[in-house]
Each structure stands twice: as C-alpha cells, then as structure tokens.
Amino acid sequence: MDLLKTVFGIDVSSRKSNVCIMVNGQKVNDYAISNEMVGFNQLLDDLKQVTNPQIIFEATGVYSRRLQAFLDKHEFRYVLMNPLEAKRKTKDDLHQNKTDKLDALYLAKLQSEHPQRLAYVQSEEYQELMANNRIYEQALHDLITNKNRLHKAIQLTFPEIEHLMANPRGKNYWSIVLRFPHPDIVLETKEADIIDFLKSLSGIGEKRANDLAQRLIRLAKLAPKRDLEILKSIPGIAENTALRIISELGDIRRFKNPNQLNAFVGVDPQVYESGSLAAHLSISKRGTAIGRYLAINQIQSAKKARNPCHIADYYEKRKRSSETASHKKAAIASIHKLLRTIFALIKNDQLYSYDVAKHNQRFLS
Known part of the structure; x- marks a missing residue:
C-alpha cells in the first residue's frame, strides 16, 4: 500500500504557473512551467510518477481553464478553489499573514493539512x-x-x-x-x-x-448643417467651436427641456437634503467637462466679439453686481443662460438675434 500523500499546489498566472510538490506535508520540489503544452507535459511527467496525486489550484478564469482542460483530458482529479475562499482558508487554517502571497506553497500546505473537496468533473457534453x-x-x-x-x-x-x-x-x-x-x-x-x-x-x-x-x-x-449655422450665429462661437459643441452635445433636440441639457453638461446644481434642510451645493460635474470648457470659451470670446451678445452682458452684470462675486459663480450662471439660449434656438430653428434676446428674456432665459 502506498502511504505517501503527494500534493501538487499550482499557482496559475497569465503566462506561467508555479508548482510546489509536497510529500506527507514536506516540500520536496518547486518549479515554474509555461501555460502551454510544453509546460503541461513537464507537469504530466511528474504526475505520472505518483499514485493518486492530489492537485490544487485557484479558478483564475481563462488561465486556469487551460490547465483544467489538460487535467480532464488525462483524467486527473483536482481541487479547484474559489480565490476568495482560498485566501480565507489559508489565512484561518494556516495562520497566513495578510502580507503573505497566496502561492503554490500555501495551496499545497492547505491540501496537505486540511484536504479540500475534489471538483466535480462534468461529462464532456456539459463541458462543451x-x-x-x-x-x-x-x-x-x-x-x-x-x-x-x-x-x-x-x-x-x-x-x-x-x-x-x-x-x-x-x-x-x-x-x-x-x-x-x-x-x-x-x-x-x-x-x-x-x-x-x-x-x-x-x-x-x-x-x-x-x-x-x-x-x-x-x-x-x-x-448638423443647420445646427452649425445656428450656433455660429451666436457671438463668440466660430466654426471650430460650433463643430466641437455639436460633436460633444450631439442632437440637442433629444432633450425635453433646458434642465436636461444642463445636467448632460454637468452644470446642474447638487442638492444636499437632511430632514427639513435643503441646500444647493456646487455644480454636479456629472456631464462632459469639454462641454463646460467650450461654454466658458464662448463667454470669453463673446466679450471680444464685434456683435453684441446678451450672455456677455449678463456675465459683466453679474460681476459688477457684487464686489465679492467670483468669476466661477458668474461663469456658471452665464453657462446656464448660454445653454438655455442654444436649446431654444435649435428647438425653434432660429438664428441668434441680440434684439430678440434682450426683449424676450422669458423666451431665452
């Protein structure tokens, strides 16, 4: 009767696997093999030297499946460990430190001292x-x-x-x-x-x-040809910026209201609620950062444009309204107005008009 208990602990990685062989709880050999037929045949030579070898390794997805298929082909039984379960068992049963690497040696020790259940090998039809x-x-x-x-x-x-x-x-x-x-x-x-x-x-x-x-x-x-024409009619938006806005925002007609467009760009305000208290915090920044950059760029360009722009007027008014008003707050408020303007013009298929914007703020605000 063969009284020797031989365990093969295998640590499988992407390109190679480390093998640790233990006999009756004592390490006798370790080596690395490649994860292809040359390496697997090297392992096979050692497995054939042993009666009833016990093999243990972790399920590491596509990498371990190649080893599984090889062992199944040669009708070897094995223990296939869930990685999380393997870490827990080696820590609890072998007093492994958190910093210790879960390698072939620990797997071999686990099977030597606390034998795990062999994996169920399904028929070829189910495996297929x-x-x-x-x-x-x-x-x-x-x-x-x-x-x-x-x-x-x-x-x-x-x-x-x-x-x-x-x-x-x-x-x-x-x-x-x-x-x-x-x-x-x-x-x-x-x-x-x-x-x-x-x-x-x-x-x-x-x-x-x-x-x-x-x-x-x-x-x-x-x-977009019409969208491009509409956007270029807004002072401060040249063709390059208009094309980038269209590329970033897509079809603005898909938004039901300006608030949805604000949320897409990420300038909708975050709201903090606790009990009966509700407070508006900074903008959410959930949307496209490029969209916010392009909007700010338009506001800066509009101030230098030859044609008047109600958005640039609004920005300057917000800055003058308080000596402590920050550029950021004024810019965010102006981005809101710009996005509402873009939304209204494209939804109504209209070119920008400074006079309409000034005298019909209810329409464009």
Whole structure:
C-alpha cells in the first residue's frame, strides 16, 4: 500500500504557473512551467510518477481553464478553489499573514493539512455546453460594446436618425443606419431609391416605406448643417467651436427641456437634503467637462466679439453686481443662460438675434 500523500499546489498566472510538490506535508520540489503544452507535459511527467496525486489550484478564469482542460483530458482529479475562499482558508487554517502571497506553497500546505473537496468533473457534453455558453456571453458583451460605440459615432454624424423609428434598436433600424450613416447620403439619394431600399426590409410595405422615406429626408435636412449655422450665429462661437459643441452635445433636440441639457453638461446644481434642510451645493460635474470648457470659451470670446451678445452682458452684470462675486459663480450662471439660449434656438430653428434676446428674456432665459 502506498502511504505517501503527494500534493501538487499550482499557482496559475497569465503566462506561467508555479508548482510546489509536497510529500506527507514536506516540500520536496518547486518549479515554474509555461501555460502551454510544453509546460503541461513537464507537469504530466511528474504526475505520472505518483499514485493518486492530489492537485490544487485557484479558478483564475481563462488561465486556469487551460490547465483544467489538460487535467480532464488525462483524467486527473483536482481541487479547484474559489480565490476568495482560498485566501480565507489559508489565512484561518494556516495562520497566513495578510502580507503573505497566496502561492503554490500555501495551496499545497492547505491540501496537505486540511484536504479540500475534489471538483466535480462534468461529462464532456456539459463541458462543451458550458464552453459554448461562455463564448455566447462574450459575443453578447462584444455586441453591446459595439452598439454603444456605434451609438456614439451616430451622435457625431447623424444623431437625428434616432428619431426615425419608435424602436431605434431593431434590425431594420440598424440596416437603415448602415445604408444612411450621414445626412448627406440621404440628401444625395433619389427619394425613389430610398423607398425601394426601405421596401426591401422585412415587414415594410409601400405605405410604410413612403412615410419613412419622407421622415428620413426631413431629419436629414435638420441635421448638423443647420445646427452649425445656428450656433455660429451666436457671438463668440466660430466654426471650430460650433463643430466641437455639436460633436460633444450631439442632437440637442433629444432633450425635453433646458434642465436636461444642463445636467448632460454637468452644470446642474447638487442638492444636499437632511430632514427639513435643503441646500444647493456646487455644480454636479456629472456631464462632459469639454462641454463646460467650450461654454466658458464662448463667454470669453463673446466679450471680444464685434456683435453684441446678451450672455456677455449678463456675465459683466453679474460681476459688477457684487464686489465679492467670483468669476466661477458668474461663469456658471452665464453657462446656464448660454445653454438655455442654444436649446431654444435649435428647438425653434432660429438664428441668434441680440434684439430678440434682450426683449424676450422669458423666451431665452
């Protein structure tokens, strides 16, 4: 009868694994192997020298799965430890210090002194199902990531297209986006050709295709070219700044009110509430820092612009209203007014007018 108890503690990392061999609680060898067939075969040679070797390692995701697959292929049983459980057990059972590294030696000691339950090895069919499910989960994650990236790209090229359909996420929607990723492509395409393309999509008939084509053309005409013209009409906003504002804020028409736009840019006030006390703190800064920078840049440029601007007037008035008024408070208040102005002009498809702004503050404030 073989009375020797041989334990292989394996510390798995990305490129290599450290192996510690203990016999009856005494360390007899340690070495490193590469995490590929050459290294695994080196480990296999040692495992075959032992009767009923006990193998223990942590579940480290994709790295440990390669070792698992190799051991399963050669029909070796093993202990697969949850990393958190392994740390707790080595600390509690082996009096490990917090600063000690959880390595192959500690894993081997744990199995030698406090044997852990062997991992349940499922049949090949279930293992294949599990592997395929992991591939599916990764593919699903990649799909969501790519859709989010595509959404951001659309915000730069043709944000209005998101208003084309009630469900801007279905297969037909993405087919239309792929065919018309920019408003210029819509406007350069004959209406009849647009209708033919839409009719080729699943579930879209003649009437629906005509309605969608008309709506797509209208949205293309609303797209950033008009927004660019509107923004450039505001004193202090040149073409470069206007393009950056559009790129950063996207389609402003998607906001229901100016407060939502303020929140997106991050100049909405934080509110502290405790019992019956409510106090406004500093701005939230939850939104885009670039958007806040561009707004401040407009205010500074507007003061130097030849054409008068009610926002620059407002900023100077706030600064003069109190000797202690800080630039920051005046700037934030002016950013609010600028964003409300931008929101109102684009929503109403109007160019900036100093006279209208001065005499219709209820409309633009």
